[in-house]
Amino acid sequence: MGNKVLMKGNEAIAEAAIRAGCRHYFGYPITPQTEVAAYMAKRMPKIGGVFLQAESEIAAINMVYGVAGTGRRVMTSSSSPGVSLKQEGISYIAGSDLPCLIVDVQRGGPGLGGIQPSQSDYFQATKGGGHGDYHLIVLAPSSVQEMADLTALAFELAEKYRMPAMLLADGTIGQMMEPVELAEPQEPKFEEKPWAVTGTKCKREHHIVNSLYLAPDELEKKNFERYERYHTIEQTEARYESFMMDDAEYCVVAFGIAARVSKNAVVAARKKGIKVGLIRPITLWPFPKAALEKAAAQVKGFLSVELSMGQMIEDVRLATHDARKVELCCRTGGMIMSPDEVLAAIEKLTGGEK
Amino acid sequence: MKRVTLFCGHYGSGKTNVAVNMAAELKRQGKTVALADIDIVNPYFRSADSRQELEGQGIEVIALPFAGSNVDLPALPQEVYGLVQRRDVYAVLDVGGDDRGAYALGRYVPYIREENNYEMLFVVNFCRPLTRDVQSAVEVLREIEAASQLPFTGIVNNTNLGDATTAETVESSLPLAQTLSEQVKLPICFTAVKRDLAERVRAENVFPLKLQPKLF
Incomplete structure (x- = not known):
């Protein structure tokens, strides 16, 4: 039957994330991205992964924060109003220098808005939707194929630079069906990361995941360091x-x-x-x-x-x-x-x- | 031709396109036709999108009262009852995807069974990631039957890759459809192929599909 499959954009995100080694998904349903969660609900239990429908978007993003701290590939997805709810958690994850993937399949706003496609979360995604000095790597797919390809890229970039990445899609690409060629499945890599909290087994120093720095000079130093990384990204990763x-x-x-x-x-x-x-x-x-x-x-x-x-x-x-x-x-x-x-x-x- | 034709299948298998084309075909044969869109799963692409075109052909369209409105409510219109009870029209029902979509059918099943003049068709696209092989297609088919409480009577092979579909895409699915047919002991009613490819596909009972034009 060939290598290509016919997929919805939302399904392509989910399948590509699984193939990129993501085994942890936390989310809450909202149109027009619910297929991401529905697909994960079907697939994750079959491959030893975790699908969890949280009680709210806020809970889901904090579960992402937790798994991200262990160095595992983790993601959540939502649509505009739901992504607004996640902003506090996103700021914490950015402030703790952790990688993860957040998917926003945008719908019309502001407020509850509508369920039809929109791109009006551009400011929120690119200018730091939460509080504090931070950025997300923001990728904007324009086909179902790119929904898959950029999902994989988002995980890689997030890990490379230890920061959250966002896939900023819209309801049309989420819902439309197109042929996709999927990457070969990649087994999750559980290599020890120099910052991940995985238990010291009394053999190493503690790793600490934290975004609280009460001493202003320390916090400023953290922000300076982070912005040096951002500078490198701006020089090298624009696509x-x-x-x-x-x-x-x-x-x-x-x-x-x-x-x-x-x-x-x-x-x-x-x-x-x-x-x-x-x-x-x-x-x-x-x-x-x-x-x-x-x-x-x-x-x-x-x-x-x-x-x-x-x-x-x-x-x-x-x-x-x-x-x-x-x-x-x-x-x-x-x-x-x-x-x-x-x-x-x-x-x-x-x-x-x- | 049975009076009621129901299209069920995996999410995104192409039920809507097949249902819209079936309604048009019945109309061309001179029948009185009504199409009911009872897809409570997907608010984005639905047969009601073809409403103008269908009504222009003299086909009655029954759609969810709140679809595309400000009320996100999966309520079913009372006219669907009329459709399963009125015996003077040929009814085409476009049912929502997967077992979740098929639950909506349950309330009409007693009437459909009583009249016993129906085809319950399983639409399958072997290019969809979760129905790539016969075994997964059988699983989906059984899930839908359990949810709808109405046994399938036939299969529609709607294997396609959207714009990238070739005659070979369809032809390579024929053995899978055949195996599925043998396993579940249901006939393949037809193979649906987009109109410009229909003549090039070597298969029995090819049903040409007219698809909605693409804007982007």
């Missing part, structure tokens, strides 16, 4: 896809599902003779600043296409130092723009210029 940018005079910037819609619009614009390309950030933090900066030297203007009232647009303007005009094409509340709407916005940006 993006460049589409038809070679001779582009205008640049569309979009991630996730908005990038798929935008790609169709870029192709349609090219047919009309408009020289436009697309930069699709794959990492939202670190944001691919260098790529945008380079594009700013080449193009006359940018169009940020988002399922929010305009959040990423701020990073586009920062990255390009406002050297070029940056316009917004957006829908919100669970609505998705059509390729025609994006095309119209491109035409408006270029002023009919070819």
